[in-house]
Amino acid sequence: MNKIAVVTGAGSGVGRAAALALLGAGWKVALAGRRADALEATIAAAGENGANCLAVATDVGDPASVAALFAAVKEKWGRCDLLFNNAGRGSPAVDFDEITHDDWFGVVSANLNGAFLCAQEAYRMMKQQDPQGGRIINNGSISAYAPRPGSAPYTATKHAISGLTKSISLDGRKWNIACGQLDIGNAATEMTQRMTQGVPQANGSMMVEPRMDVRHVGEAVLHMASLPLEANIQSMTIMATKMPFIGRG
Secondary structure, three states: OOOEEEEEOOOOOHHHHHHHHHHHOOEEEEEEEEHHHHHHHHHOOOOOHHOOOOEEEOOOHHHHHHHHHHHHHHHOOOOEEEEEEOOOHHHHHHHHHHHOOHHHHHHHHHHHHHHHHHHHHHHHHHHHHOOOOEEEEEEHHHHHOOOOOOOHHHHHHHHHHHHHHHHHHHHHHHOOEEEEEEEEEOOOOHHHHHHHHOOEEEOOOOOOOEEEOOOOHHHHHHHHHHOOOOOOOOOOEEEEEOOOOOOOO
């Protein structure tokens, strides 16, 4: 097996878990993220499999930075079989009229523009390489279906990711490019640490929410990535079983 993956946001959390799962299954993985030291920590966590990593400090919202990432992957390995489009950020949970322009545009740049730029570079490489094709997995979030209070920038971008996923899936058919979406709820990462102290609910209350081991998310990415290109998981939701999402909470 000589499969090549690109994982964005690979320096922590879901991105690191996905990179470690792919490396453990024999993939070569390009790690992309803003902080070079965090990417090096992921390589260290991979142990012997760290030899199969390429760390590229990347700002996914910058077209030149994204182009340089995929140029580095092409130079080192010659192809890209998988992109896990994971990089993203949130913003302070405030009432809608209190959202700053900096927070709105920052979230859109990372979550939506970044996903588009990375997917386009991966798509272009997959279309041109021999054998042709590959797979793109977009990190959607449960917020692609149901918002949290005070989360308009994040929720809007995750709804947009659903449209982006479907468009790539449709346009990629003729080039053997599969595209699916992984919607994650309450994985135990730094981003969700606040849930252990209580987060706002739709009824105005505060509640501690259950979380799940982030390794399960990495295994879900690996499962989607391991399918032959004739098969695609169009969407998958993986969540903490007891989180308040299904029904009325």
